[in-house]
Amino acid sequence: MSTQVINExxxxxxxxxxxxxxxxxxxxxxxxxxxxxxxxxxLVKYEHLLLDGRKGSRMLFPMCGKVIDMKYFWEQGYEVYGADCAAEAAQDFFKEQQLEYTCEDLDEKSRLYSVADKRLNIVQTNFLTLDNPLINNTIECVWDRGAFGTITEEEQKLYIQTMKRLLAPNFRYLLLVTEFDDKLWTGVPFSQPEEKVRQYFGDFCEIEKLDSKIPDHVGLYQKHMQTPLEVKETTYLLKPKQRGQA
Ligand SMILES: C[S@@+](CC[C@H](N)C(=O)[O-])C[C@H]1O[C@@H](n2cnc3c(N)ncnc32)[C@H](O)[C@@H]1O
Structure with missing residues (x-):
């Protein structure tokens, strides 16, 4: 599949x-x-590459669940947006992190859960159609674990279109995907070989592979897959592609 097909x-x-x-x-x-x-x-290991010396940047956690790293970056002075389709993800996150929150409609398809200073937010929405002037073209840092790697190819095309709407010009982006023998497990999460990442992100990102290893928490995947499969997590650093770059 060409990137042209993905875009069109x-x-x-x-x-x-x-x-x-x-x-x-x-x-x-x-x-x-x-x-x-x-x-x-x-994320702990590579956050310096993600933040790249910036202070107070606007960060996105696509398909965020209730990831506790969101609170950490808010505490460090960053402006955080998570996005998840489930209201429970937002509600459980704020409750478990013992944070008071308010909730309002962002638009007819999205609800915004925020703490009082409005720098820690979760948008309850379908990320694949998220399109709002509050966040379009403003995201400077992205952490994706469990989003691009857990959705189907049809969804991935929409994910890429959404990302292109949301990213600020000089973004930094850490993408973590899983890789394993997909003859032994078919389903969520999907195995994402490097060619696939290059195919989907290559037209707008410079791509650097940082790491590929079996994580300490491999048991989480194996329990879900009900097999002792060797699941690697592979991490890429994405930056905007410079003009004229192949
Ligand atoms: C495998 S979990 C990963 C959650 C989180 N990123 C983490 O690392 O724990 C996938 C999450 O994506 C959310 N999700 C799936 N499809 C979505 C969509 N189209 N829009 C928004 N959220 C979505 C699910 O509700 C779920 O919380």
Missing amino acids: NLDDLKNADNYTGMWKDLWSARDTAWHLTHRNPT
Whole structure:
């Protein structure tokens, strides 16, 4: 598939809301086996590359769940936006982090959960169709673990279109995906080989592979997959592609 196809195929847009049902069901059953109860070690290791010396930048956690790193960056003075389709993700996050929050409609498809200073926010929305002037073209840093790597190819095309709407010109972006023998496991999460990442991000990002290893929390994946599969987490640093770069 060429990047041209990714950019031009809008047919999936009409199906975008069909994709969130499974996740909402998991959240209403509080079946969040993917959740890490500590800071993500890969984000800890590479946050200097993500922040790149910037202070107070606006950060995005696409398909954020209730990731505790969001609170950490808010405490460090960054402005944080998570986005998740499930109201429970936002509600559980603020409750578990013992933070008071308010909630208002952002637009007809999105609700905004925020703490009082408005620098820690979760947008309850379908990320695949998120398009709001409050955040379009403003995201300077992205941490993606468990978003691009857990959705189907149709969803991935919409994810890329959304990201292109949201990113500020000089963004930094850490993308963590899983890789494993996909003959032994088919389903969420999907194995994402390097060619796939280059195919989807290559037309607008400079891509540097940082790391590929079996994480300490591999048991989370193996429990979900019900097999002792060697699941690697591979992390890429993405930056805007300079003009004229191949
Ligand atoms: C595997 S979990 C990862 C959560 C989080 N990033 C983490 O590392 O713990 C995937 C999350 O994406 C959310 N999600 C899936 N599809 C979505 C969509 N189209 N829009 C917004 N959130 C979505 C789910 O509700 C779920 O919380």
